[in-house]
Structures are given as structure tokens and as C-alpha cells.
Amino acid sequence: MNQDLHSYWTGKSVLITGASSGLGYAVTEALASYKIKFGLLSRRQERMQELADKLQETGSSFWIKSCDVRNRDEVLSSVKEFHQKAGSLDVAWINSGISLDSSFRKWDWEAFESSIDTNLKGAIYTIRACLEIMVPQGSGAIVGIGSAASMRGLPTRGVYSLTKVGLDYFLQSKAAELPQIQFTVIHPGFVDTPINESNPNRFWLLTPEKAARIMIKAVAKRKRQLIYPLRMNLLFHMIRLLPLPFYYWLANKTMKLSQPSKT
């Protein structure tokens, strides 16, 4: 047994948004053996119930609620309700998210706004609701799931990139303001989940199980930032260092290469 993981996670109360699928689902599975008091939120209650049923022998407990993170009142009341039920709130895993192609030719206001409402505003509603509990208690951890897509303004992913950069900056600002709270921002590379299954350009793809293990270890080590896998971390930093004209040229060339050829 990994001692760092054991001593950090055992017995904690952990709220996870977006627990019905992909990374949120895998993180719940990865943590279940640590006797966690889980609060699981997402819109698809039946998926979370299936997960809880599957993990019922682990010794963890599960409080589940259908919640649309775009609805501020729903988020505030759900977080409060979980806190009352669990008696504490140790970790909030801010994970709900959607992705979309926001290229000029696929302009869709409704989808753009829904993306900003889910990935950015929904995350901020959840963080605020959790901080209302964590700040008076003098402790707690907020884990924000960003994306390697925030390395730069990526062609065709402008709206998604901006929500993830926005979340990253918001959490940096809160971390500077509230040193008593642990803030860990995680930027995953490509993980094989429904959010990107139709994307033909995924590379260095990880399974959700492997991704979950990497993330729960980083949080237990109280890392402030994690970009994974390692080669995505290197690419992220290299791309950020490129002078703008060279970045635009490279991004445009890569975008053209990745578009399906017209036959």
C-alpha cells in the first residue's frame, strides 16, 4: 500500500462533480478503497447510482445528487446538503466539463455559452460553495480539472481553451489569497473518455484508470499544478515559450494537417 496515498486520503469527505462518466467516475473508483465519504454530483443520477452499487463493498459511503452545475442555486444547495450529511468537507474535485469545436465555420452560440456556463461558471459556483465551508473550518483542498488545451489558444478549440485558462487563473488567484486551503490545478493530456471519443487526433492517450492514479497521487503530495503525462508537460511548456508569430504558423499548419482531406 502506498503510505502517502493512505495517510492523505483515508476517511476523507470528498465531493466530485461529473462523477457519472470518464475521469470523475475513475477517480471515484480509485479512491473507494480509502473509506471515503463521497458526495457525487452530475446530471445523470442513474450512472452515479450504478457506480455506488458497484463500490458498495469497499467501505466507502456514497451520497448522490443529480445537479446541473450551470444552475447556481442547485450547486450551492447540493454542496450544503452534502456537507450537512457528511459532517465535513475535506476535498472538492471540480471536474464537470464539456468540450466543443468552436471553429469559425461551426459557430454555435448556444454550445459556446453552455460550455462557458459548465466549465467556467459551474466550476466557480462549486468552488465558492465549497470555500464557504472550508474557509471557516480552516482547511480543505480544491482540485480543479483544467486541460492541456490551455497551453495556448488552440485552433478550433478557442472556447474550450478559454474556459480552462479562466479556471486556472481563478484558482491561482484564490490560492494566493487563501494559503490555508490546498489548491491543485490539473491539466490532463488526452484520456480515453466520452468527451473526446470522436476526436481522430488524440495522441499519448491514457486510460481513465491510469489517469486517476496519477491525479490522486499528485493531490496526496499536495502539488499545486500537475500536467500529465510527462511528455504533454514538456510540450505544454515548450509551446508556451514559442514567440507568437512562430506559434501561429505552427498551429495553423498543424490544424490543416489534422483536418480530413476532401476527396
Ligand SMILES: NC(=O)c1ccc[n+]([C@@H]2O[C@H](COP(=O)([O-])OP(=O)(O)OC[C@H]3O[C@@H](n4cnc5c(N)ncnc54)[C@H](OP(=O)(O)O)[C@@H]3O)[C@@H](O)[C@H]2O)c1
Ligand atoms: N478526457 C480527456 O482527454 C480530458 C483532457 C483534458 C481535460 N479533461 C477534463 O476532464 C473533465 C472530465 O471530463 P471527462 O474526460 O471525464 O469527460 P466525460 O466522460 O464526458 O465526463 C464529463 C462529466 O461532466 C459532467 N457534466 C457535463 N455537463 C454537466 C453539467 N451541466 N452539470 C453537471 N455535470 C456535468 C458529466 O455528467 P452528466 O452528463 O451526467 O451531467 C460527466 O460526468 C472535464 O472538465 C474535461 O474538460 C478531459
